[in-house]
Amino acid sequence: MSQPLFALIDCNNFFASCEQVFRPALVGQPLVVLSSNDGCVVARSAEARALKIPMGAPAFKYKDLFKQHGVQQFSANFELYGDISRRITEILTSITPRLEVYSIDESFLDISQLDIKDYQAWAQHVRKTILQWVGVPVSIGIAPSKTLAKLASEHAKRKPELQGTLVLLDEEVRDSYLRALPIEEIWGIGWRLGPRLRSIGIATAYDIAKLSPVQGRKLIGSVHGERMVRELNSQTCYPLESLGSEQKMISASRTFGNDTDQSSVVESALANFIARASQKLRVSNRAATRVAIYVTTDRHKPGYRTWSKEVILDQPTADTGTLISVANQMFAELYEPGVQYHRAMSLISGFVSDTQLQTDLLGFRDVPTFDRSKQRMAAVDSIHGRYGRQTLYYGTEKLATSWQPRKSIRSPRYTTSWDELPRVIIKA
Amino acid sequence: MDEQQLEEQGVSIHAGFPNAAVGSHAKTLNLTKLLVKHPAATYLMQLDNNAWARYGLFEGDLVVVDRAIMPKPRDLSIWTDGDEFVISVRKDIPEQSPIWGVVSSVIHQFRK
Numbered sequence: 317m318s319q320p321l322f323a324l325i326d327c328n329n330f331f332a333s334c335e336q337v338f339r340p341a342l343v344g345q346p347l348v349v350l351s352s353n354d355g356c357v358v359a360r361s362a363e364a365r366a367l368k369i370p371m372g373a374p375a376f377k378y379k380d381l382f383k384q385h386g387v388q389q390f391s392a393n394f395e396l397y398g399d400i401s402r403r404i405t406e407i408l409t410s411i412t413p414r415l416e417v418y419s420i421d422e423s424f425l426d427i428s429q430l431d432i433k434d435y436q437a438w439a440q441h442v443r444k445t446i447l448q449w450v451g452v453p454v455s456i457g458i459a460p461s462k463t464l465a466k467l468a469s470e471h472a473k474r475k476p477e478l479q480g481t482l483v484l485l486d487e488e489v490r491d492s493y494l495r496a497l498p499i500e501e502i503w504g505i506g507w508r509l510g511p512r513l514r515s516i517g518i519a520t521a522y523d524i525a526k527l528s529p530v531q532g533r534k535l536i537g538s539v540h541g542e543r544m545v546r547e548l549n550s551q552t553c554y555p556l557e558s559l560g561s562e563q564k565m566i567s568a569s570r571t572f573g574n575d576t577d578q579s580s581v582v583e584s585a586l587a588n589f590i591a592r593a594s595q596k597l598r599v600s601n602r603a604a605t606r607v608a609i610y611v612t613t614d615r616h617k618p619g620y621r622t623w624s625k626e627v628i629l630d631q632p633t634a635d636t637g638t639l640i641s642v643a644n645q646m647f648a649e650l651y652e653p654g655v656q657y658h659r660a661m662s663l664i665s666g667f668v669s670d671t672q673l674q675t676d677l678l679g680f681r682d683v684p685t686f687d688r689s690k691q692r693m694a695a696v697d698s699i700h701g702r703y704g705r706q707t708l709y710y711g712t713e714k715l716a717t718s719w720q721p722r723k724s725i726r727s728p729r730y731t732t733s734w735d736e737l738p739r740v741i742i743k744a
Numbered sequence: 745m746d747e748q749q750l751e752e753q754g755v756s757i758h759a760g761f762p763n764a765a766v767g768s769h770a771k772t773l774n775l776t777k778l779l780v781k782h783p784a785a786t787y788l789m790q791l792d793n794n795a796w797a798r799y800g801l802f803e804g805d806l807v808v809v810d811r812a813i814m815p816k817p818r819d820l821s822i823w824t825d826g827d828e829f830v831i832s833v834r835k836d837i838p839e840q841s842p843i844w845g846v847v848s849s850v851i852h853q854f855r856k
Contacts, residue, residue, distance in 0.1 A: 340842065341827040406784040449785035449811050730787075737788050740807055740822060740829040742795040 320552055321428040321458065323439065324465040325408060325446075327401075328453045328473055328480075330421035331359035334400045335390050337451035338730045338738055346387040350375050354391055354725070355571065391726040399731045403450050411442065416556045424462060426556045439481035459484040462554045463547035466503050467493065467521070487550075494522035494548060502544070509536065525549050566593040569661030575614060579651050582611060582660050586643045589662040594636045597667070603632035605666035607642045611650070614658040623650045632668045639664065779849050785812035787845065789822070789829060805852045807831065809845035820847035 327333060331349040336342050346367055349359040357364075357373045367385055369378055375389070382389060401420045408415055414426040432438045439456040446454050457468025464484050471493060472482040484490045500510040502521050513535065518524060525548035527535065532545035543553035568589035572581065586609060597604060608626035613619065625646040633639060643662055728736035780786045789807040807822070815821045817835040822844040824830070829844060837843065 339827055340824040340844070403784040410784075449782070451811070737790045737806075738829055739792040740789040740831050741792045742801075743825075743830055743832070 318428055319460065320426045320556060321460055322462055322465040322552075322556070323425045323427050323442075324418075324457045324462070324469045325404070325423050325425065325442070326455045326457070326466075326469040326473065327404070327421035328455060329359055329361055329365075330401075330452065331390075331392065331397055332361040332364070333452045334397050335393070335727055336361070337400070338727065342388055346385055347390070348375075348382070348387055349390045349392050350725075351392055354389075358392060389725055393726050393729065395729045395732050396727065400450060400452060404446055404452065404454075407446060407449060408442075414556060424465065424556055427458070435483045435485065436481060439483065440479065443480050453480065456481045457484070458482070459490075460550040461547035461552050463503055463544060464490065464550060467497065470501070484550075490550065491522060491525075494525055495520050497521040499524065505536070505544075521548060564667070565663055565665035566596055567661060567663040568593060569610070569659060571659045572657065575656040575658050577654055577656055579647070582651075582657050583644050583647060585660045586647060586662050587640045589660075590639045590643055590664070591636050593662065593664050594634050594639050597634040597664070602667045602669055603634040604639070604664040605629050605632045605668060606664065607639060607646070608663040608665070609643050609646050610661040610663070611647070611657055612659045613656055617656075617658075621655070625650055628666070632666075779808055779851070780810075781848065782810055782812035785845075786810050786848075791831070791850070800852070801850055802852060805850050807847055808849045808851065810848040811845040813846050813848070815843060815846045820850075821845070822847065 332347050335347060335349065342361075344363065345361065346363040346369075347361040348357045348364050348369060350356065351358045354375055356375060357369060357371060357378070360369055360371065364387055367381065367387070369381065369387070375382075378387075381387070397420060405415070405417055405423060408423055408425060412425055412427060412430060414429065416424040418424055427438075430438075435458050439458060443454055443456055446452060455469045455473035457465045457470070457472055458481075459465040459468050468482040468484045472478045472480050482493075484493065497520055499505050499513055499518060499520060502524070505513070513519075513524075516535075518527075518535070524532070524536070524545060527545050529542040529545050532541040532543075533539070535541060536544055546553050570585055570589075572585070576582065590607075594604075606626060606628050608624065610622065610624040612622040627642060627646060629642065728738070730736060730738050787809045789809055791801060791803055791805040791807055794803045809822050815834040817833075819834045820831060821834045821837060822829050822831055823837045823841045824844050825841065831847065834843075834846075
C-alpha cells in the first residue's frame with residue numbers, strides 16, 4: 317500500500333451551523349446550543365464565541381449576557397444534527413470510500429488514491445459542494461499524517477485569508493506553521509503537559525518535531541510521544557480506521573429533568589440507552605461482552621455520591637432484552653431508597669464480531685442461544701425500520717418518561733419528521 | 745394418486761410456461777429514485793397557503809427542494825427573506841436575495 321494522504325473535513329461550529337441552515341436570518345448572529353437539559357453550552361456560532369462565551373459554560377450564569385446581546389438559545393436537536401452529518405458523510409463517501417467518520421462533525425479521507433492535480437483547488441471544491449448542498453461551512457486540512465491534517469484544518473478554520481482550506485505538503489510551509497503553533501494547542505498535548513515541556517524550552521510544535529523519536533517517548537510519554545514526533549514530521553503513524561473498528565464502546569448518559577428517588581425512572585432511562593446502543597451493535601454485526609452502569613446524585617448538592625458497577629457477560633450478546641435485564645439487575649443491587657438520583661449512564665463495550673461467534677468451533681460459547689436471539693432481534697429491527705424505532709419496546713423502556721430532557725427551545729426536526737418540515741410561503 | 749385426485753384434494757398442479765420472473769431480478773418502480781436525484785442535497789418543505797391554487801399548487805403540498813442543481817431563469821426556486829422560505833420563479837427573485845434551492849417537484853396527495 318502506498319503512503320496515505322489525509323484530508324480532514326471538519327465542520328465549523330457544527331450544531332450552531334445546522335440551526336442556521338433552516339434559520340437563515342440567524343447567520344452572522346450570536347447563537348448557542350445548550351445540552352439536552354439546557355444546562356450548558358455545547359456549541360457556539362462564531363459571533364457567540366466572539367462574546368467570550370466559553371464552551372461548556374453553564375447557561376444560567378450567562379443569562380444576562382444572552383439577554384444583553386440577543387444571543388439565540390437552542391436545545392440540542394440531535395436528530396437534526398445526525399441527519400445533516402449523515403448527508404455530509406454521503407457526499408464524502410461518493411468522493412472516496414476510504415473514509416473514517418471520526419466524530420459527528422469530523423471525517424478523515426485518505427485521498428492518496430485519487431487523481432488530484434491541485435490539492436488546494438480540490439479542497440476548495442469539496443468545501444463549496446458541502447456548503448451548497450448541505451449549507452454547513454467546513455474547514456479542510458490536507459497532510460500526510462492525521463496530526464498534521466488536524467493542525468491544518470484548525471489553521472484553516474481560524475485564518476479567514478485561508479478560505480477554509482490548508483495543504484501541508486511542502487516542508488517549508490509545514491515548518492512555518494509548526495513554528496507558529498504553541499504546544500498547548502497540539503492534539504494530544506493539552507494544558508497538562510504544556511507547562512512541563514515549556515520549562516525545558518519546548519514551546520512550539522516545531523520544537524517537538526525536532527526531537528528524536530526516543531526523546532518524544534521520554535518527554536511526552538511512551539508510544540504516543542514517539543508517534544507525535546513522527547506525525548509532525550509527515551510520517552504516518554495513525555492509519556485510517558474503518559467504521560467498525562473505530563468505536564470501542566457505546567455510552568449514553570442523561571441528567572434527569574428533576575432529581576428522582578424512583579428506581580423505575582432510573583431503570584427506564586437505562587433501558588432506553590441500552591435499547592439504542594444494542595440496535596447500533598446489531599447494525600454493525602457486533603455483540604458486547606461488558607455492560608457498565610454509573611449513577612450519581614447532584615454534584616452541586618451536599619452529600620454528592622456516585623455508584624458504578626460493571627459485569628462481564630458469559631455470552632457476548634446484542635440482545636436488547638438480555639442487556640436491559642443485566643443493567644437493571646446491576647442497578648437493583650446498588651439502589652438505595654430515598655437517594656435523589658441526578659444522572660445515569662450506561663456503557664457497553666468488549667465488542668466481538670457476531671460472525672466470529674458463529675464460527676466458534678471450540679464450543680466456548682452457546683452458539684444456538686445466540687443465534688435464536690439474533691433472529692428475534694432481526695425481527696425487532698425490521699419492525700423498527702418499517703414503523704419507526706419506538707413501535708416495539710421492552711416494558712421498562714416506557715415505565716417512566718420524566719427523565720427525558722425538557723425540549724423547551726428545541727428547533728423543529730426539519731429533515732426527519734413529517735410534522736416538522738419547514739414551511740414555504742408564496743409572496744404574491 | 746394421480747393428478748385428478750390431487751386436484752380434488754385442493755392441491756394445484758403447475759405446468760406449462762415457467763414464471764418469467766423467477767430467477768430474474770424483481771424490478772419495482774421506485775418513486776424516491778424518480779423524485780430525488782441528489783439524496784444528500786434534497787430537502788422537503790410544505791407549502792403554506794393556497795395563493796397559487798390556480799397553478800395547481802395547494803396548501804400542504806410537499807415541495808421537493810434540490811440544492812445540488814443550479815437554477816435556470818424559469819425554474820421554481822426557494823429563496824430566503826429573513827427567516828422565511830419563499831417560493832418564486834427564479835427570474836422573479838429579487839437580485840440580492842440568497843437562493844436556498846431549486847424546486848424539482850411538488851407532490852400533491854389527494855388522499856393521505
